[in-house]
Amino acid sequence: xxxxxxxxxxxxxxxxxxxxxxxxxxxxxxxxxxxxxxxxxxxxxxxxxxxxxxxxxxxxxxxxxxxxxxxxxxxxxxxxxxxxxxxxxxxxxxxxxxxxxxxxxxxxxxxxxxxxxxxxxxxxxxxxxxxxxxxxxxxxxxxxxxxxxxxxxxxxxxxxxxxxxxxxxxxxxxxxxxxxxxxxxxxxxxxxxxxxxxxxxxxxxxxxxxxxxxxxxxxxxxxxxxxxxxxxxxxxxxxxxxxxxxxxxxxxxxxxxxxxxxxxxxxxxxxxxxxxxxxxxxxxxxxxxxxxxx
Numbered sequence: 327x328x329x330x331x332x333x334x335x336x337x338x339x340x341x342x343x344x345x346x347x348x349x350x351x352x353x354x355x356x357x358x359x360x361x362x363x364x365x366x367x368x369x370x371x372x373x374x375x376x377x378x379x380x381x382x383x384x385x386x387x388x389x390x391x392x393x394x395x396x397x398x399x400x401x402x403x404x405x406x407x408x409x410x411x412x413x414x415x416x417x418x419x420x421x422x423x424x425x426x427x428x429x430x431x432x433x434x435x436x437x438x439x440x441x442x443x444x445x446x447x448x449x450x451x452x453x454x455x456x457x458x459x460x461x462x463x464x465x466x467x468x469x470x471x472x473x474x475x476x477x478x479x480x481x482x483x484x485x486x487x488x489x490x491x492x493x494x495x496x497x498x499x500x501x502x503x504x505x506x507x508x509x510x511x512x513x514x515x516x517x518x519x520x521x522x523x524x525x526x527x528x529x530x531x532x533x534x535x536x537x538x539x540x541x542x543x544x545x546x547x548x549x550x551x552x553x554x555x556x557x558x559x560x561x562x563x564x565x566x567x568x569x570x571x572x573x574x575x576x577x578x579x580x581x582x583x584x585x586x587x588x589x590x591x592x593x594x595x596x597x598x599x600x601x602x603x604x605x606x607x608x609x610x611x612x613x614x615x616x617x618x619x620x
Contacts, residue, residue, distance in 0.1 A: 356600060357474040360392040360432075362593040363403035363528075363561030364581030366443060367425040369417075370410055377586045378408055382428055384582045388593040389432045391609060395595055398473050399460070400432045401480075403561035403579060404441025404528030406457075413447035413495065422448070422456050435460035440467050440484045441528040441561060442499045445492035450484065468508055470515050476598050477519040477554075481527040482508065483539045500536040502529040504545050512545070516552040522602055525549065525558040532569045532576035537562055549574060557604055557617060559596070566592075566613055573620035575604065580611050 367381040392400050406429075407421040422444075429436055437459045444453050450467055459480075462469045467482040481504060484492040489505040504512075516523060525531075530538040531545055539545060549555040550572045557575040564581035580592040591610035598604050604617035 356598065357476045358395070358397045358595060358597045359473065360388070360395075360397045360400040360593060360595055361403060361526075361559055361579055362388045362400070362582060363579045364405040364441070364564055364583055365402065365425055366405050366408040366581070366583035368408035368410065368421045370408065372586075375585060376408075376583045377590075378583060380586055380590075381582050382425060384588065384591040385425060385428045386431070387588055387591055388582075388609075389428060391593065392595070393431075393433050397434070397595055399435040399437060400429075401437040401439065401526055402429065403526060403559060404439045405443040405561060405581075405583075406438065406441065408443055408583075409447045415447055415494075418447045419452065419456065422453065426457050430458070435473075437462070437471070437478075437480060437526075439480055439526050439528050439561070440482045442484060442492065442497070442502065445484055445497070446495045449493045450491050468511070470519075472521070475521045475600075477521050477523045479512065479515060479523060479525045481512070481525065481545075483527060483529045487540065502539045503541055504539055509541075509544065509548065512548055516548065516554060519552075519554055521554075522556050522598070523549075523552065523554045524596075524598065525555060527558060528561050530560055530562060530576075530578070531558055532560075532571055546571065546574075556598065556602055556619075568613075568615065570620070575617045575620075577606060577615065577617070580613070585611075 365381040368378040370378045483502040531542045560578045566580035567578040592612040594612045595607045602619040606615040608614040
């Protein structure tokens with residue numbers, strides 16, 4: 327990474343800290359976790375179908391549900407916040423802190439995936455300084471962790487074709503890439519994993535086009551060659567989707583920001599069982615699905 331949270335060490339920015347238990351005591355090999363994506367929170371007027379101001383209440387409903395269901399952890403899959411037009415850095419930071427404050431009401435470990443809008447008027451260092459990924463080095467934008475015998479890999483595709491970071495909107499959102507250093511890390515991480523693997527990413531890995539990581543085929547080859555990856559969970563395209571490629575499930579969750587009111591919310595609980603089957607229980611507009619072992 328060419329930027330890090332350490333670059334902001336001298337600034338008077340206090341990160342919000344999510345705290346909670348590290349597990350819910352389920353048997354090894356079974357894990358239940360929550361996903362939510364594309365909140366795009368900003369104190370901004372509605373634009374088309376995007377109701378930015380509604381996202382705090384929608385996320386609050388999600389967090390309340392995840393606490394009720396006592397999921398092992400909660401992850402947001404990117405585009406956590408948005409910005410004004412024209413953008414103002416300090417206001418964008420206030421939106422990030424506000425939405426993170428709601429997210430931190432989850433009573434357990436919480437994690438973030440970087441989406442393109444998370445760098446539309448901030449650096450990666452600024453974003454990472456103002457959120458917390460449970461048990462993860464605060465400078466890391468891609469990382470992995472284990473929960474109840476399942477290995478989780480979080481990828482960062484917020485790199486331009488020249489492998490430089492997205493930073494303060496200096497990017498074309500269609501130019502998303504996993505750089506060489508991250509690919510090498512991914513190979514090593516998968517090789518060292520002893521259990522089944524779930525991958526979490528914002529931009530798409532299951533095809534080609536404007537919404538997809540440019541070197542998605544190379545990433546998929548690494549995932550397939552490991553023989554360990556069960557599924558990939560994605561955000562980015564707000565209407566959601568699903569595909570199955572070479573034995574790996576790719577599920578895209580619908581966006582929180584689309585449409586007014588709680589009836590247009592979207593979040594899901596994922597259960598991974600010891601037989602490698604996966605149940606997706608969708609809430610509000612999120613699509614439920616049963617993913618059989620392949």
